[in-house]
Amino acid sequence: MQRVGFVTRVAPEHIAEYKERHRAVWPEMQEALQRSGWNNYSLFIAEDGTLFGYVETPDGLTAAQQAMAAEEVNERWQASVQHLFSDIGDKAADESFVQLEEVFHIG
Numbered sequence: 001m002q003r004v005g006f007v008t009r010v011a012p013e014h015i016a017e018y019k020e021r022h023r024a025v026w027p028e029m030q031e032a033l034q035r036s037g038w039n040n041y042s043l044f045i046a047e048d049g050t051l052f053g054y055v056e057t058p059d060g061l062t063a064a065q066q067a068m069a070a071e072e073v074n075e076r077w078q079a080s081v082q083h084l085f086s087d088i089g090d091k092a093a094d095e096s097f098v099q100l101e102e103v104f105h106i107g
Contacts, residue, residue: 001039003054003105004061006097010049014084018045021081028073036067049086053097061099068094 010018022043033041040056057064068074078092088096 001056001058002060003056003102004064005100005102006053006055006061007100008051008053008088008093008096008098009086010045010051010084011086012049015045015047015049018051018081018084021084026073026077029077032068032071032073036071037064038068061097065094065097 037057037059038055039058040054042054044052044054046052055061055064074094078094081093082088085093085096
Protein backbone atom coordinates (compact mmCIF):
# COMPACT_ATOMS: atom_id res chain seq x y z
CA MET A 1 0.00 0.00 0.00
CA GLN A 2 1.39 3.40 -0.94
CA ARG A 3 0.72 6.53 1.12
CA VAL A 4 0.08 9.57 -1.05
CA GLY A 5 -0.25 13.23 -0.12
CA PHE A 6 -1.45 15.84 -2.59
CA VAL A 7 -2.55 19.46 -2.73
CA THR A 8 -4.89 21.57 -4.83
CA ARG A 9 -6.82 24.77 -4.16
CA VAL A 10 -10.49 25.48 -3.62
CA ALA A 11 -11.54 29.03 -4.54
CA PRO A 12 -11.93 30.89 -1.22
CA GLU A 13 -15.45 32.02 -2.12
CA HIS A 14 -16.48 28.37 -2.57
CA ILE A 15 -15.03 26.83 0.60
CA ALA A 16 -18.41 26.61 2.38
CA GLU A 17 -19.99 24.88 -0.61
CA TYR A 18 -17.01 22.52 -0.92
CA LYS A 19 -17.38 21.50 2.71
CA GLU A 20 -21.12 21.01 2.33
CA ARG A 21 -20.66 18.82 -0.75
CA HIS A 22 -18.23 16.63 1.16
CA ARG A 23 -20.58 16.23 4.11
CA ALA A 24 -22.91 14.47 1.69
CA VAL A 25 -20.73 12.63 -0.82
CA TRP A 26 -22.97 10.46 -2.97
CA PRO A 27 -22.99 6.81 -1.83
CA GLU A 28 -22.22 5.66 -5.38
CA MET A 29 -19.18 7.96 -5.43
CA GLN A 30 -17.93 6.49 -2.16
CA GLU A 31 -18.39 2.97 -3.56
CA ALA A 32 -16.49 3.91 -6.74
CA LEU A 33 -13.61 5.32 -4.68
CA GLN A 34 -13.37 2.10 -2.71
CA ARG A 35 -13.49 -0.04 -5.87
CA SER A 36 -10.76 2.13 -7.40
CA GLY A 37 -8.30 1.70 -4.56
CA TRP A 38 -8.85 4.96 -2.63
CA ASN A 39 -8.31 3.64 0.90
CA ASN A 40 -8.04 5.61 4.12
CA TYR A 41 -8.83 8.74 2.08
CA SER A 42 -8.96 12.10 3.88
CA LEU A 43 -9.22 15.72 2.79
CA PHE A 44 -8.14 18.74 4.85
CA ILE A 45 -8.76 22.39 3.98
CA ALA A 46 -7.12 25.61 5.16
CA GLU A 47 -8.86 28.96 5.48
CA ASP A 48 -7.27 30.16 2.21
CA GLY A 49 -8.65 27.18 0.26
CA THR A 50 -5.48 25.10 0.21
CA LEU A 51 -6.70 21.52 0.10
CA PHE A 52 -4.49 18.68 1.31
CA GLY A 53 -5.47 15.11 0.55
CA TYR A 54 -4.14 11.85 1.89
CA VAL A 55 -4.88 8.43 0.45
CA GLU A 56 -3.48 4.94 0.72
CA THR A 57 -3.64 3.06 -2.55
CA PRO A 58 -2.12 -0.18 -3.81
CA ASP A 59 -0.69 1.16 -7.07
CA GLY A 60 -0.07 4.89 -6.57
CA LEU A 61 -2.04 8.06 -7.26
CA THR A 62 -1.92 7.86 -11.04
CA ALA A 63 -3.38 4.34 -11.07
CA ALA A 64 -6.09 5.33 -8.58
CA GLN A 65 -6.96 8.38 -10.69
CA GLN A 66 -7.12 6.25 -13.86
CA ALA A 67 -9.39 3.72 -12.15
CA MET A 68 -11.71 6.52 -11.05
CA ALA A 69 -11.74 8.00 -14.56
CA ALA A 70 -13.36 4.74 -15.71
CA GLU A 71 -16.21 5.19 -13.21
CA GLU A 72 -19.30 6.90 -14.67
CA VAL A 73 -20.18 8.51 -11.34
CA ASN A 74 -16.78 10.23 -11.24
CA GLU A 75 -17.54 12.16 -14.42
CA ARG A 76 -20.79 13.45 -12.89
CA TRP A 77 -19.12 14.32 -9.57
CA GLN A 78 -16.20 16.14 -11.20
CA ALA A 79 -18.59 18.18 -13.37
CA SER A 80 -20.58 19.14 -10.28
CA VAL A 81 -17.54 20.42 -8.35
CA GLN A 82 -15.41 21.87 -11.18
CA HIS A 83 -16.46 25.46 -10.42
CA LEU A 84 -15.30 25.20 -6.79
CA PHE A 85 -11.58 25.11 -7.61
CA SER A 86 -9.02 27.84 -8.35
CA ASP A 87 -6.61 27.89 -11.26
CA ILE A 88 -7.25 24.42 -12.66
CA GLY A 89 -8.22 25.50 -16.17
CA ASP A 90 -10.04 22.82 -18.13
CA LYS A 91 -8.78 20.00 -15.91
CA ALA A 92 -11.15 18.01 -13.77
CA ALA A 93 -10.63 18.71 -10.08
CA ASP A 94 -9.16 15.26 -9.52
CA GLU A 95 -6.63 15.91 -12.31
CA SER A 96 -5.36 19.08 -10.64
CA PHE A 97 -3.67 17.35 -7.72
CA VAL A 98 0.00 18.07 -7.14
CA GLN A 99 1.48 14.98 -5.54
CA LEU A 100 3.79 15.60 -2.62
CA GLU A 101 6.97 13.71 -1.84
CA GLU A 102 6.83 11.79 1.42
CA VAL A 103 9.88 12.76 3.47
CA PHE A 104 9.04 11.18 6.83
CA HIS A 105 6.75 8.51 8.21
CA ILE A 106 6.53 6.79 11.57
CA GLY A 107 4.11 3.93 11.84
